[in-house]
Amino acid sequence: MYRILEKRELTPVTKLFVVEAPLVAAKAMAGQFIIIRVSEAGERIPLTITDFDREKGTVTIVFQEVGKTTKMLGKLGVGDKILDFVGPLGLPAELPEKGHLCLVGGGVGVAPIYPKAKAIKQDRRPVRITSIIGARSADLLILEQEMRSVSDELYVCTDDGSKGFHGFVSQKLKELIDSGAAFDEVIAVGPMPMMRATVETTRPYGLKTWVSLNPIMVDGTGMCGACRVSVGGQTKFCCVDGPMFDGHQVDWTEAMRRNAMYVAEEKIADHQCTCGGGSK
Amino acid sequence: MTDQKKKRVEMKRQDPQVRRRNFNEVAQGYTAEEAIQEASRCLQCKKPMCVQGCPVNVKIPEFIKHIKEGDFAGALRVIQETNSLPAICGRVCPQETQCEEKCILGRKGEPIAIGRLERFAADFGKNGGNGGDSPDGGDCNDADPNGDDCCNGGCTGDDSRLKVAVVGSGPAGLTCAGDLAKLGYKVTIFEALHSPGGVLMYGIPEFRLPKRIVAEEINYVKRLGVEILTNVIIGRTLTLDDLFARGYKAVFLGTGAGLPKFMGIPGENLNGVYSANEWLTRINLMKAYLFPEYDTPIKRGKRVAVVGGGNVAMDAVRCALRLGAEEAYILYRRGREEMPARAEEIENAEEEGVKFMLLTNPTRILGTPDGWVRAVECQKMTLGEPDSSGRRRPVPLKGSEFEIEVDTVIMALGTSPNPIVSKTTVGLQTHEWGGLVADEETGATTRPGVYAGGDAVTGSATVILAMGAGKKAAAAIHEYLSGNSVGG
Numbered sequence: 001m002y003r004i005l006e007k008r009e010l011t012p013v014t015k016l017f018v019v020e021a022p023l024v025a026a027k028a029m030a031g032q033f034i035i036i037r038v039s040e041a042g043e044r045i046p047l048t049i050t051d052f053d054r055e056k057g058t059v060t061i062v063f064q065e066v067g068k069t070t071k072m073l074g075k076l077g078v079g080d081k082i083l084d085f086v087g088p089l090g091l092p093a094e095l096p097e098k099g100h101l102c103l104v105g106g107g108v109g110v111a112p113i114y115p116k117a118k119a120i121k122q123d124r125r126p127v128r129i130t131s132i133i134g135a136r137s138a139d140l141l142i143l144e145q146e147m148r149s150v151s152d153e154l155y156v157c158t159d160d161g162s163k164g165f166h167g168f169v170s171q172k173l174k175e176l177i178d179s180g181a182a183f184d185e186v187i188a189v190g191p192m193p194m195m196r197a198t199v200e201t202t203r204p205y206g207l208k209t210w211v212s213l214n215p216i217m218v219d220g221t222g223m224c225g226a227c228r229v230s231v232g233g234q235t236k237f238c239c240v241d242g243p244m245f246d247g248h249q250v251d252w253t254e255a256m257r258r259n260a261m262y263v264a265e266e267k268i269a270d271h272q273c274t275c276g277g278g279s280k
Numbered sequence: 281m282t283d284q285k286k287k288r289v290e291m292k293r294q295d296p297q298v299r300r301r302n303f304n305e306v307a308q309g310y311t312a313e314e315a316i317q318e319a320s321r322c323l324q325c326k327k328p329m330c331v332q333g334c335p336v337n338v339k340i341p342e343f344i345k346h347i348k349e350g351d352f353a354g355a356l357r358v359i360q361e362t363n364s365l366p367a368i369c370g371r372v373c374p375q376e377t378q379c380e381e382k383c384i385l386g387r388k389g390e391p392i393a394i395g396r397l398e399r400f401a402a403d404f405g406k407n408g409g410n411g412g413d414s415p416d417g418g419d420c421n422d423a424d425p426n427g428d429d430c431c432n433g434g435c436t437g438d439d440s441r442l443k444v445a446v447v448g449s450g451p452a453g454l455t456c457a458g459d460l461a462k463l464g465y466k467v468t469i470f471e472a473l474h475s476p477g478g479v480l481m482y483g484i485p486e487f488r489l490p491k492r493i494v495a496e497e498i499n500y501v502k503r504l505g506v507e508i509l510t511n512v513i514i515g516r517t518l519t520l521d522d523l524f525a526r527g528y529k530a531v532f533l534g535t536g537a538g539l540p541k542f543m544g545i546p547g548e549n550l551n552g553v554y555s556a557n558e559w560l561t562r563i564n565l566m567k568a569y570l571f572p573e574y575d576t577p578i579k580r581g582k583r584v585a586v587v588g589g590g591n592v593a594m595d596a597v598r599c600a601l602r603l604g605a606e607e608a609y610i611l612y613r614r615g616r617e618e619m620p621a622r623a624e625e626i627e628n629a630e631e632e633g634v635k636f637m638l639l640t641n642p643t644r645i646l647g648t649p650d651g652w653v654r655a656v657e658c659q660k661m662t663l664g665e666p667d668s669s670g671r672r673r674p675v676p677l678k679g680s681e682f683e684i685e686v687d688t689v690i691m692a693l694g695t696s697p698n699p700i701v702s703k704t705t706v707g708l709q710t711h712e713w714g715g716l717v718a719d720e721e722t723g724a725t726t727r728p729g730v731y732a733g734g735d736a737v738t739g740s741a742t743v744i745l746a747m748g749a750g751k752k753a754a755a756a757i758h759e760y761l762s763g764n765s766v767g768g
């Protein structure tokens with residue numbers, strides 16, 4: 001049951017697990033996610049499917065240790081079991097059949113763009129893939145080798161200039177567009193401010209830009225509405241209508257504010273976690 | 281009839297001033313003496329009307345007789361012949377419109393307290409009449425959905441029992457599964473959430489239905505041989521067709537009506553606006569009322585408005601008080617008479633200090649500059665001609681807008697069935713409003729071998745009606761699989 005078969009530390013705070021979950025693996029598609037729970041007293045949190053192997057019956061997840069649940073998850077090792085692991089959830093990504101696609105991944109958001117590129121290459125679609133991946137600094141950059149293997153060109157950016165382009169992924173994107181790269185569409189995944197900046201970069205060019213939103217969720221099946229986001233003036237439930245949306249239509253102010261709804265509570269939970277108290 | 285005989289024995293309840301701040305059960309149940317005294321009022325009618333009033337036809341006079349004679353285990357056995365979830369039904373059924381409404385005693389005095397006695401029998405009759413917690417109470421460990429011992433198609437072995445799949449572990453699914461197991465089928469329940477029970481677990485609050493009781497009743501169903509696989513969403517993890525491919529000969533869909541509704545008014549996505557489903561799921565399933573001992577947070581609003589007049593609205597508003605709200609309002613667009621909630625629940629809420637703002641309809645939710653709920657703007661309503669539901673239609677009074685300052689708004693406007701299964705299954709018809717098309721008597725859907733019942737078919741209804749539908753479908757599935765019927 002949801003046994004961890006492999007664990008890799010991609011950075012000091014970013015971990016990769018290969019998890020035994022044959023039913024999920026059998027149905028998983030690029031763009032979908034799962035929901036996990038780590039302990040009896042634990043929260044349900046969504047994580048994007050980074051990779052899957054139908055034959056081996058495994059699903060790969062990548063997560064950054066940012067709160068109590070991800071920190072507890074990070075403490076698990078090979079052979080340990082994840083208590084609950086349900087999916088695949090959300091709609092599969094609609095990937096292009098042809099043309100020039102630019103994939104933009106920031107921070108841990110590199111993990112969710114990888115399966116999209118892989119799916120396109122596996123299907124042998126005539127799609128040229130340019131990938132731009134970034135992180136705050138070189139030591140926080142993840143999955144560079146994997147991304148290189150599925151991209152036609154790969155650009156690496158760091159905020160501090162410790163590797164590759166010195167600046168944000170959105171700045172690199174602008175530079176490429178301005179120097180003539182004729183992208184047909186862009187898929188951007190990463191922290192909210194990064195996705196927002198990417199969307200604002202492409203808006204003046206009228207360049208279609210998909211984003212993968214990560215709102216707060218509970219059930220992941222459309223039952224609660226915790227995950228609602230406004231897209232094109234309409235309320236959508238991200239867990240069943242998403243997670244991918246047209247970035248130019250997303251109400252970013254609302255989405256970012258809703259994601260910050262429990263910041264105070266998260267601090268309390270996290271503090272408890274670091275003190276070793278509380279959790280059952 | 282003496283006055284004493286006209287009145288039912290009172291059941292102790294927690295004092296409103298105390299209970300409004302805790303999640304312990306409000307109604308405390310009868311003692312053995314009280315139960316025997318109440319049971320003695322039963323006339324033991326030859327043609328009991330009450331039994332007809334019960335959707336699963338519990339042999340009411342018979343179990344009451346056992347209580348009167350002090351045979352509590354016997355009473356429970358009688359109930360369990362037709363109802364596998366008595367501790368739950370005794371607590372949450374609307375007896376006043378079912379069995380008790382039919383009671384002859386009700387003509388001259390108060391009907392016999394069938395619900396309270398059922399609850400008593402369930403609580404005191406277990407463990408052979410010793411009451412107390414059963415040894416496996418609270419244990420809800422579930423089988424391994426990805427393990428070899430389950431549904432990977434290799435289950436034939438020397439087990440020749442026919443396999444039936446049940447989707448959803450609410451009262452409809454549990455009842456159907458229990459009945460089929462008793463008939464000798466190998467039954468597997470597939471549940472989307474991490475914990476079985478459906479609304480019993482995620483919706484109805486602890487203070488009305490302790491989760492320990494739900495867990496015990498689920499364990500009873502497991503002891504009948506039913507396997508429960510949690511974390512499996514039919515339509516996502518496995519499709520309905522996969523179930524047949526894995527050797528299940530028939531499928532029962534008890535997927536409930538879990539989709540929340542919003543009003544579509546401005547401000548509904550402000551921070552601090554919840555659907556009742558989210559509010560109750562955080563509190564009940566995720567135990568957010570015990571945060572930070574449990575990890576799931578919830579905003580403990582100081583001034584909370586719940587929109588709606590049904591049982592769900594009452595549960596939501598009473599939870600708000602228990603989370604520490606100073607003011608808790610019900611905003612309902614019709615009048616008291618039209619409220620769909622049980623009278624008892626409205627009284628409970630009122631006693632606890634909930635303020636009812638009737639003929640009041642929200643028009644907007646107003647926010648602070650940083651996007652949190654600040655107030656709800658409402659309009660006064662008046663009642664016009666009866667509408668299609670037979671209730672008088674609320675009509676807005678022009679220029680009557682006013683604001684109520686609140687920091688939390690909860691929308692309890694009803695729910696509709698989740699389309700995950702119907703959208704991913706060929707040949708399964710739904711009504712326009714989302715309910716599955718199913719035969720009323722058998723639960724047969726438009727797909728051969730697929731049956732459905734409970735809220736998934738009727739829209740939000742009651743626990744007992746869901747159980748009744750599960751029962752009928754179990755009988756129909758048995759007939760279908762015994763080859764007596766070609767239908768399905």
Ligand SMILES: Cc1cc2nc3c(=O)[nH]c(=O)nc-3n(C[C@H](O)[C@H](O)[C@H](O)COP(=O)(O)OP(=O)(O)OC[C@H]3O[C@@H](n4cnc5c(N)ncnc54)[C@H](O)[C@@H]3O)c2cc1C
Binds near residue numbers: 470473514595742
């Ligand atoms: C807050 C609240 C209070 C209520 N109070 C009362 C009361 O006092 N008395 C009363 O009689 N009734 C009450 N009701 C109504 C009653 O709970 C429901 O009518 C009843 O639970 C319906 O039972 P069900 O089995 O049809 O569905 P549910 O109880 O909704 O169970 C459905 C189950 O199916 C699962 N499921 C859904 N889709 C899938 C899928 N695709 N794959 C796998 N699993 C799936 C769900 O997770 C859920 O566990 C209340 C309801 C609510 C919400």
Ligand code: FES
Binds near residue numbers: 237
């Ligand atoms: S997470 Fe509950 S509806 Fe999306």
